[in-house]
Amino acid sequence: MSKKLTKNRKKILEKIDKNKKYSLEEASILLKEISFVRFNASVDISVHLNIDTRLPNQIVRGTVRLPHGTGRNVRVLALVTKHKELEAKEAGADYVGLDYLEKIKSGWRDIDVIVTMPSVMDQLIPVGKILGPRGLMPNPQMDTVSMNPGNSIKEIKSGKISFKTDRYGIIHASIGRVSFNSQLISNNVKAFINKVIRSKPSSSKGSYIKSIYLSTSMSVSVLVDSKSFIKK
Incomplete structure (x- = not known):
């Protein structure tokens, strides 16, 4: 070889x-x-x-x-509140819900992008040291922190x-x-x-x-x- x-x-x-x-x-x-x-x-x-x-x-x-x-399927995790979960799922998110925060703490990493909402950002602080070095921490400048997570997810999925x-x-x-x-x-x-x-x-x-x-x-x-x- x-x-x-x-x-x-x-x-x-x-x-x-x-x-x-x-x-x-x-x-x-x-x-x-x-x-x-x-x-x-x-x-x-x-x-x-x-x-x-x-x-x-x-x-x-x-x-x-x-x-x-x-040309690749981008795996998106939507860390959103309950009333936004359906919107995230319909937009194409691969994983949805705040329960995934515990999975991240346990070592789960099968994602490429995380989309969240301003009201949820405080809950991401405990996993910041895990997400930051991997480039996964949501950021408003990257359009991954949004009041309309569904729109962000659709755009990410479309390239x-x-x-x-x-x-x-x-x-x-x-x-x-x-x-x-x-x-x-x-x-x-x-x-x-x-x-x-x-x-x-x-x-x-x-x-x-x-x-x-x-x-x-x-x-x-x-x-x-x-x-x-x-x-x-």
Whole structure:
């Protein structure tokens, strides 16, 4: 098995010119050619921003609805009050009810996103240390704390994702699957980058985007020429 992976990796490296910045169209096509895993790998994006993450007002975060979704079923837990449980279920939540707080304390983690209501946030404090490091803590800025949880759940299920810079000023996100054709991948990338650009802090000076890389699960990264699709 290791020999096969090595052979595949060698083929991949031969396809990629590390000194080249690929147009978005080229990169979207190349991604499908360098994925060798036997499952429907995710297409991931890494955007390095010219910001100072030591300054709270330069942290970039937000949400964006990808036009073609992520290609995966996002497991949503709705921590809502009794009178909102039916709304959450009808909106497509996979798990509903405050009883799941105890399951989380016991180690249950089979979820991708948690949606809740302002009136419930205090009850999440005891599990904050569990949810926070995993990026699961609901946040109003991510539209996961809402008076209308049903709307939030529908948007998440239809392809809305959240993003936030890490301590190095890089945003990592999954924006599709290898099974997508190159045009769908390109469209999702454009929607994602456009939202990141609109989220630029007013205090950020100079060139905002340092680099954009695309990759698939377990593949090497492809450097994308932002000038090929970002309108100045």
